[in-house]
Amino acid sequence: MKNLYFIATLIFWLTIVSFWIALSWSPESDNAINRNPIVVYSLSEVIKHNQQTDCWMAIHGQVYDLTTYLPQHPAALRVILPSCGTEASQAYDTKNRSREHTNAADMLLKHYRIGVLKH
Amino acid sequence: MVITVALLPTLAIIASLPFNIFGFGLLSGWLGTGLISASLLLMVREPIWADWFGGLQRMYQWHHGMGIMGYVLLLAHPLLLAGHYLTLNPDIAWQYLLPFNSHLPNFLGWAALIAFMLGLAATFALRLPYGLWRRIHVLLAAAMVLGLSHVWTADGFSFSLMAALLPAVIAVAWRLLRADHGIGARPYEVSAVHHPTEQITEVVVQPLSTPMPIAQGQFVSTAFFEGSNFQGCGEFHPYTVSHVTKNNSLVLTIKALGDCTRHIQSLEPGVAVRLQGPYGNFLLNRPSTPEVWIAAGIGITPFLALLRNHPVTQHTDMAYIHRESSNAPYENELQTYATNQNLLRFQSLAMANDPAPLFEWLTNITRLSERHVYLCGPPPLITLITHWLQEQGVPRLQIHFEQFDFR
Incomplete structure (x- = not known):
């Protein structure tokens, strides 16, 4: 029991420190982010993509194709699915229960950007 | 569940x-x-x-x-x-x-x-x-x-x-x-206090309501409260019952190991006590086959409770490990039991850190691997003895112990 505690705690901190060192030494890169030419979409176009197999959302003026992300969403599918094909800024900011998404979620969202919303 | x-x-x-x-x-x-x-x-x-x-x-x-x-x-x-x-x-x-x-x-x-x-x-x-x-x-x-x-x-x-x-x-x-906070704990009162040695206090407590159903060798969680010249620490601590009398009074044997137990040495009759339990069942429901008992230090108390209650009914080899080279607590009482009971063989072992004398004594026990072995003492010693016994072929299921600790 005692050994398990010490080994698990040691592995945990070694992983954290190793990750931090690797991240500090690696050159900054954001190449996974979608850098295709900016496409402008109207809300009426976004609304058409309102299904599990074709899910777009407009969030804070940006348009995202989250179809491939849906299976990875931490909360149940029924939580995120109603936001497909909508202007979902408020849902994103509050998770519909006054709770913010994490910094990690903000960073992750950039990977799914396909354009901007037409005003 | x-x-x-x-x-x-x-x-x-x-x-x-x-x-x-x-x-x-x-x-x-x-x-x-x-x-x-x-x-x-x-x-x-x-x-x-x-x-x-x-x-x-x-x-x-x-x-x-x-x-x-x-x-x-x-x-x-x-x-x-x-x-x-x-x-x-x-x-x-x-x-x-x-x-x-x-x-x-x-x-x-x-x-x-x-x-x-x-x-x-x-x-x-x-x-x-x-x-x-x-x-x-x-x-x-x-x-x-x-x-x-x-x-x-x-x-x-x-x-x-x-x-x-x-x-x-x-x-x-x-x-x-x-x-x-002891809600539901049974009320008792200190009726007598003895000091068999400098470090050990024997406290006799009598029930003030329905007595606790307890078997010899079990232990209780006990809190001492106020007396006329005594202020208990009020915390519940585990103490072994070294005897249950016919009128349902309990004899608690307490060694001064910490602040609370040292304070108990100045205990006096009339002090209010509350008890929870009983706990500890390693000596209950034992098969009627030859046994080995090994006690270290204050770990002698559950075995003492058995011997004070009635003579052994099966061949029993008993070792009492203590640091004192002579006059260990209860040694004379145990020697008397061994003298008067044919089935009980008693060995007092004064030893510090080297377990060799104990292992030598154990190797002289006939058909050790067939015996049920009962241990009571500090956890490191119990672990050491358990490993050694298993190496000698004693199945783990025949080795019984209980740490009288609430951690």
Whole structure:
């Protein structure tokens, strides 16, 4: 029991420190982010993509194709699915229960950007 | 039942988890939370629960085992969440590992992990006095509160959260009211105090209401309160009953090991006492085959209780290990029992750190591997003897012991 505690705690901190060192030494890169030419979409176009197999959302003026992300969403599918094909800024900011998404979620969202919303 | 309680938070959400590393990260978080929450139900010291588990010691082993497994799963939780995003973007992965960032659930989760680490480190790394150990152990309760707050701020109010929260709240309340404040404990009163040696006090307590049903060799959780010239520390501590008299009075044998037990040396008749228990069943329901008893130091008391009650009824080889080179507590009384009982062979062994004299004595016992061996003494010595006996071919199921400790 005692050994398990010490080994698990040691592995945990070694992983954290190793990750931090690797991240500090690696050159900054954001190449996974979608850098295709900016496409402008109207809300009426976004609304058409309102299904599990074709899910777009407009969030804070940006348009995202989250179809491939849906299976990875931490909360149940029924939580995120109603936001497909909508202007979902408020849902994103509050998770519909006054709770913010994490910094990690903000960073992750950039990977799914396909354009901007037409005003 | 405890396993079901541990799994309930996970079972309630498992169908909605994504089947990927992120999902396994969430799974480890819920499973860890459920295990730790359910483990708290095993710290309540209810004699009936202890009997279900085969003794208080085994119940505490489950408490420790479930708690540490829960802790390991909680450590894996942020690592798995980060691992999911490692190939996509290391910066995102780092957000899950970054200690104390501005996101409240992340902050609370880290605070919980650190509190668990420190609380368990103090529990495992140091041999602390019981009072200090108890206060540091409270840090683990704070870790549980922080952990459940992390779940609440991250995931909101859910059935899983309730399933993890309720057992923890019930267990802590039950423990505080029943075990620590003694609600339902039986009232007794000190009727006599003897001092067989400088360090040992024998306290006779008589029941003031229905006496506790107790067998010879068991122990009780005891708190001493006020007398005319005595102020008890009021905390419940485990003491072995070295004799149960015919009028249901109990003789508690107490060695001065800490502040509270040293204070008890000045105990006087008339002091109010409250008892919980009984605990400890390692000497109950013994088969009628030849036995070996090994007692070290104050661990002699459960065996003393058996011998004071009635003569042995099967061949019994008994070793009494003590540090004193002569006149160890109760040695003369034990020698008298051995002289008067043909089936009892007694050996007094004065030894410090080298167990060789004990092992030499054991090797002279005929058909040792067929004997049931009963041990009582400090945990490191019990572990040492248990390993040695197993090497000599004594099956683990024939080795019986109970640590008279509430940790």
